[in-house]
Amino acid sequence: MGRATEAGCIAATTVRPDTSTRRITWWLEAAAATDLGGFVTGLRQDEAAVRAAIVEPWSNGPVEGQVNRLKLIKRSMYGRAKFDLLRQHVLQAA
Known part of the structure; x- marks a missing residue:
């Protein structure tokens, strides 16, 4: 197994709601030495947000679901x- 694949597998176990921030730091350091180095650089640009997304229990999933539904309705009525x-159709679908 390649180092990047191994780092990806470790990331799957690291990105859990109950994960400690030390484990996230460890993974970022380990993955930086693999082909995922560019990805890690991007994550480190806003590391506080990445940590909060992993540690905090909140999610924007429900909001994204509503946005996706509205876009689907909008696309189906395009032109x-x-x-x-469109407003009536969206309110009727709700």
Whole structure:
């Protein structure tokens, strides 16, 4: 198994809600030495947000689901309706 693949497998066990921040730091250091170095550099640019996303119990999943639903409705009506009809369709679907 390659080093990057191994680092990816370790990441799967590291990214859990009950993970300590020490383990995240350890993984970032280990993965930086593999082909994932560029990815790790991107994560380190906003490391506080990455840590919060892993450690905190909150999620924006429900919001993203609603946005996805609205985009689907909008795409299905593209070129056929103006905003008033789109608004009615969205409110009716809710």
